[in-house]
Amino acid sequence: xxxxxxxxxxxxxxxxxxxxxxxxxxxxxxxxxxxxxxxxxxxxxxxxxxxxxxxxxxxxxxxxxxxxxxxxxxxxxxxxxxxxxxxxxxxxxxxxxxxxxxxxxxxxxxxxxxxxxxxxxxxxxxxxxxxxxxxxxxxxxxxxxxxxxxxxxxxxxxxxxxxxxxxxxxxxxxxxxxxxxxxxxxxxxxxxxxxxxxxxxxxxxxxxxxxxxxxxxxxxxxxxxxxxxxxxxxxxxxxxxxxxxxxxxxxxxxxxxxxxxxxxxxxxxxxxxxxxxxxxxxxxxxxxxxxxxxxxxxxxxxxxxxxxxxxxxxxxxxxxxxxxxxxxxxxxxxxxxxxxxxxxxxxxxxxxxxxxxxxxxxxxxxxxxxxxxxxxxxxxxxxxxxxxxxxxxxxxxxxxxxxxxxxxxx
Amino acid sequence: xxxxxxxxxxxxxxxxxxxxxxxxxxxxxxxxxxxxxxxxxxxxxxxxxxxxxxxxxxxxxxxxxxxxxxxxxxxxxxxxxxxxxxxxxxxxxxxxxxxxxxxxxxxxxxxxxxxxxxxxxxxxxxxxxxxxxxxxxxxxxxxxxxxxxxxxxxxxxxxxxxxxxxxxxxxxxxxxxxxxxxxxxxxxxxxxxxxxxxxxxxxxxxxxxxxxxxxxxxxxxxxxxxxxxxxxxxxxxxxxxxxxxxxxxxxxxxxxxxxxxxxxxxxxxxxxxxxxxxxxxxxxxxxxxxxxxxxxxxxxxxxxxxxxxxxxxxxxxxxxxxxxxxxxxxxxxxxxxxxxxxxxxxxxxxxxxxxxxxxxxxxxxxxxxxxxxxxxxxxxxxxxxxxxxxxxxxxxxxxxxxxxxxxxxx
Numbered sequence: 001x002x003x004x005x006x007x008x009x010x011x012x013x014x015x016x017x018x019x020x021x022x023x024x025x026x027x028x029x030x031x032x033x034x035x036x037x038x039x040x041x042x043x044x045x046x047x048x049x050x051x052x053x054x055x056x057x058x059x060x061x062x063x064x065x066x067x068x069x070x071x072x073x074x075x076x077x078x079x080x081x082x083x084x085x086x087x088x089x090x091x092x093x094x095x096x097x098x099x100x101x102x103x104x105x106x107x108x109x110x111x112x113x114x115x116x117x118x119x120x121x122x123x124x125x126x127x128x129x130x131x132x133x134x135x136x137x138x139x140x141x142x143x144x145x146x147x148x149x150x151x152x153x154x155x156x157x158x159x160x161x162x163x164x165x166x167x168x169x170x171x172x173x174x175x176x177x178x179x180x181x182x183x184x185x186x187x188x189x190x191x192x193x194x195x196x197x198x199x200x201x202x203x204x205x206x207x208x209x210x211x212x213x214x215x216x217x218x219x220x221x222x223x224x225x226x227x228x229x230x231x232x233x234x235x236x237x238x239x240x241x242x243x244x245x246x247x248x249x250x251x252x253x254x255x256x257x258x259x260x261x262x263x264x265x266x267x268x269x270x271x272x273x274x275x276x277x278x279x280x281x282x283x284x285x286x287x288x289x290x291x292x293x294x295x296x297x298x299x300x301x302x303x304x305x306x307x308x309x310x311x312x313x314x315x316x317x318x319x320x321x322x323x324x325x326x327x328x329x330x331x332x333x334x335x336x337x338x339x340x341x342x343x344x345x346x347x348x349x350x351x352x353x354x355x356x357x358x359x360x361x362x363x364x365x366x367x368x369x370x371x372x373x374x375x376x377x378x379x380x381x382x383x384x385x386x387x388x389x390x391x392x393x394x395x396x397x398x399x400x401x402x403x404x405x406x407x408x409x410x
Numbered sequence: 411x412x413x414x415x416x417x418x419x420x421x422x423x424x425x426x427x428x429x430x431x432x433x434x435x436x437x438x439x440x441x442x443x444x445x446x447x448x449x450x451x452x453x454x455x456x457x458x459x460x461x462x463x464x465x466x467x468x469x470x471x472x473x474x475x476x477x478x479x480x481x482x483x484x485x486x487x488x489x490x491x492x493x494x495x496x497x498x499x500x501x502x503x504x505x506x507x508x509x510x511x512x513x514x515x516x517x518x519x520x521x522x523x524x525x526x527x528x529x530x531x532x533x534x535x536x537x538x539x540x541x542x543x544x545x546x547x548x549x550x551x552x553x554x555x556x557x558x559x560x561x562x563x564x565x566x567x568x569x570x571x572x573x574x575x576x577x578x579x580x581x582x583x584x585x586x587x588x589x590x591x592x593x594x595x596x597x598x599x600x601x602x603x604x605x606x607x608x609x610x611x612x613x614x615x616x617x618x619x620x621x622x623x624x625x626x627x628x629x630x631x632x633x634x635x636x637x638x639x640x641x642x643x644x645x646x647x648x649x650x651x652x653x654x655x656x657x658x659x660x661x662x663x664x665x666x667x668x669x670x671x672x673x674x675x676x677x678x679x680x681x682x683x684x685x686x687x688x689x690x691x692x693x694x695x696x697x698x699x700x701x702x703x704x705x706x707x708x709x710x711x712x713x714x715x716x717x718x719x720x721x722x723x724x725x726x727x728x729x730x731x732x733x734x735x736x737x738x739x740x741x742x743x744x745x746x747x748x749x750x751x752x753x754x755x756x757x758x759x760x761x762x763x764x765x766x767x768x769x770x771x772x773x774x775x776x777x778x779x780x781x782x783x784x785x786x787x788x789x790x791x792x793x794x795x796x797x798x799x800x801x802x803x804x805x806x807x808x809x810x811x812x813x814x815x816x817x818x819x820x
C-alpha cells in the first residue's frame with residue numbers, strides 16, 4: 001500500500017475555490033494508486049479571528065480552554081473538505097487529533113507530539129481512501145485538546161508520515177520551494193532541488209519560514225522525505241531529505257540572514273572560571289535566547305564578553321546585566337541594535353576547505369566589516385552592520401556561485 | 411454532594427455581556443454549596459451560520475461531516491465561558507461530548523443518547539467545581555462526533571442531570587416558564603408553577619416550544635425535575651415534574667394549538683379488515699406523520715376515512731392516495747388546508763368528568779364548528795376551521811378558568 005501525506009496551509013484552504021484546487025491534488029495522488037492522508041490548517045484568517053475573539057473574553061485566556069477554542073479552526077476545515085470529497089464519491093472521512101489519537105504532552109498552546117497510534121491510524125485505510133486530518137492539534141493523556149503552536153500543522157503532517165511509514169510527505173504552501181536565499185533581496189536566488197535536513201534546519205531557524213523548524217527535526221529523526229511545493233502551480237518543489245552525494249558536491253547550499261539581532265559587549269569582566277555561567281544563567285532564566293558569543297583573549301585577568309540577543313530583548317538583558325555588574329567586574333556595557341547576521345550554509349563544507357576564506361574575502365571586497373564570527377560544521381555566520389545586510393547576502397550568494405545551476409554529479 | 415445542572419440556550423450565550431449574566435447564575439448556585447454542570451448551546455446565530463457555510467460547500471453535506479462542523483459551535487461556547495470562570499478564580503473546565511463521553515447511536519444530525527459514563531462524569535467533580543459541557547453533541551461507539559438535532563442541548567442537560575443524579579436541572583431560556591396558553595394570542599395566559607411530564611409532552615408537541623420534547627421524555631423516564639426559567643429575569647419559572655395532588659386538583663392545565671394541520675377525507679372506501687393499514691402504511695413509509703384519524707360508521711360496506719397531516723405534506727399525501735385509490739375503493743379524495751387543532755390538556759381530567767362537555771359547549775357558544783374530535787387520557791383535541799384558532803383558544807382558556815389563580819390544595 002502506497003501512502004502519501006499531503007499538507008495544505010491556511011491560504012490553500014481559504015475558501016471553496018482554494019479547496020477545489022486541493023481536491024485536484026488529492027485526486028491526482030489517488031489516481032496514481034496512493035492512499036492519501038491530507039493534513040489541513042485552519043482557513044486563512046480563522047486562527048487570528050479566534051485569538052481576537054478570546055481576547056475580548058479574557059486578557060489572559062486559560063491555555064487549555066484556548067486550545068479547545070483554537071482547535072475549532074482545523075475542525076471546520078476538515079469537515080468542509082471531507083464534504084467535498086464525499087460529494088465527489090471518494091471514500092473519505094475527517095479525523096480530529098483525539099480520534100487518531102495524536103498523543104501530546106500537556107503544554108497547551110505549544111504541545112509536543114509524544115506518540116501516534118500507528119496501527120489504528122493505518123487501519124482507517126481499510127475503509128477509507130483519504131483521511132482528512134486536522135493539523136495543529138492533538139490530545140493529552142486525559143483526552144484534553146492540545147495544540148502544537150503556530151505552524152504546528154507541518155509537524156502534524158511529518159509526524160503522520162512517520163507513523164504511517166508514508167512514501168512521501170508533501171507540504172503544499174504558497175511558495176514553490178526552498179530558495180538559495182531570500183528572492184526579495186536577491187533576484188538571482190534559485191529554487192533548491194534537494195536540501196539536507198541539517199541545512200534546512202539552519203535555513204529555517206534563520207528566517208526561511210517555508211517549513212516550521214520542529215517539523216524538520218521530526219522529519220530528520222524519522223527520516224521522512226519532505227517535498228515542499230506550491231498549491232498554486234504545478235511545477236517542481238524542494239525535496240528535504242537525507243544528506244547525499246549531490247549535496248556534498250556543492251560547497252554551499254544557501255545564504256540566510258537574520259535582522260533580529262542586537263549586540264551586547266561587557267567590557268573588562270573578570271577572566272576567571274565560571275564567569276560565562278554567571279553572565280548567561282540569569283539571561284537564560286529570563287527566557288532570553290543568546291545566539292552568538294565571543295570572548296576576547298585575556299589581558300591582565302580581564303576580558304571582553306560579546307554576545308547577541310533578539311532586538312526586543314535588549315533592554316531586559318541590560319537590566320539583568322546591571323544587577324550583576326559589580327559581581328562580574330564589568331566596567332562598561334555597550335549595546336548595538338544596528339546589527340544583523342548573515343550565514344553561509346552547506347553540508348558540503350565538511351569536504352571543502354576555504355569556505356570561510358571565500359566568505360570573508362567577499363565581504364571585505366564590499367568593505368563590509370565583520371563584528372563577530374561564529375561557525376559550526378555546516379555553517380559560517382557573520383555579524384555585520386544591519387545596513388549592509390542585503391548587500392552582504394547578494395555578495396555571498398554570488399561568491400559561492402549560487403546564482404548558477406549546480407553541476408550534476410551523476 | 412449537591413449537584414445542579416444549568417442549561418443556557420443560544421440567546422443566553424450570544425455575547426460576552428450575556429455570558430457574564432450566565433456566570434452570575436452559576437456563581438449563585440456555587441455559593442449555595444452546589445457543584446454545577448453548565449450545559450451551553452452555540453452562540454445565537456452560530457448554528458445557522460455553520461449550516462449556511464456547509465451549504466456553499468455542498469448541496470447535500472455528508473451528515474457525519476456536518477456534525478463535525480456543527481459541533482464547533484458549542485465547542486466555541488464552552489471554551490469562551492470556561493475562560494470567564496477561570497478568570498474569576500473558579501475551578502472549572504470545558505467538556506466536549508466525546509470527553510465525557512455522551513455515547514449516542516450513529517444517526518448523525520439526530521442522534522439519540524444511549525449512555526453516559528456516570529462514574530467518569532462524577533469523578534470530574536473531584537477536581538472541578540464547575541463542568542462546562544457542550545450541549546447538543548455526543549459521539550458514537552467509534553468516537554465520531556454526533557449531534558442530537560435542533561434543541562438537543564435541552565436533552566443533553568436532562569441526560570446529564572439523570573447521569574449525575576442531580577438535585578435539579580434548570581433550563582434557562584428567554585421566557586420565564588410554561589404558560590397556560592400562548593400569551594401572544596391570549597393576554598390572560600398565566601405562568602404555570604408546576605406541570606406534569608405528561609402534560610408538558612402534550613404542550614410541547616403542540617407548539618409550546620419552551621422545552622424540546624425529547625428532553626421531557628428523558629426527564630420523565632429518569633424522573634429528573636426540570637425547572638424552566640428566564641436568563642434575563644430573576645423571577646420564578648415552571649417546574650416540570652411528576653404528577654402530584656395539586657396538579658390533579660386542577661381540571662385542566664393548559665390550552666395548546668397547532669395550525670400546521672391539513673385534513674384529508676377519503677370518501678366511501680371499502681369498510682373491510684385491513685383497510686386502515688392499506689391507507690396509512692404507504693403514508694408512514696413516506697415519512698409523513700398522521701395526527702388525528704376518524705372513521706365514520708359503515709353504510710353499505712363503505713365508510714369515510716378522515717385524517718390530518720402537516721400542511722406541507724398534503725400534496726405528497728394526495729399523490730400516495732391516488733396510487734391506491736382503486737385498491738381501497740375511494741370514490742373521492744377531499745382535502746382542506748384551512749384547519750387547525752386546539753387541545754385542552756390536564757392530568758386532572760382523569761379525576762374530573764365533564765371536561766369534554768365544557769369544551770364542546772364553549773366552542774358551540776362561539777359558533778365554532780368541530781370537524782374532528784380526538785381524545786386521550788389527559789387531552790381533548792378538536793379540529794376546527796383555522797380562522798377560529800385564536801378565538802377558540804381564548805374561549806377554552808376562559809371556560810376552564812385558566813385566567814384565574816389556581817386554588818391552593820394545601
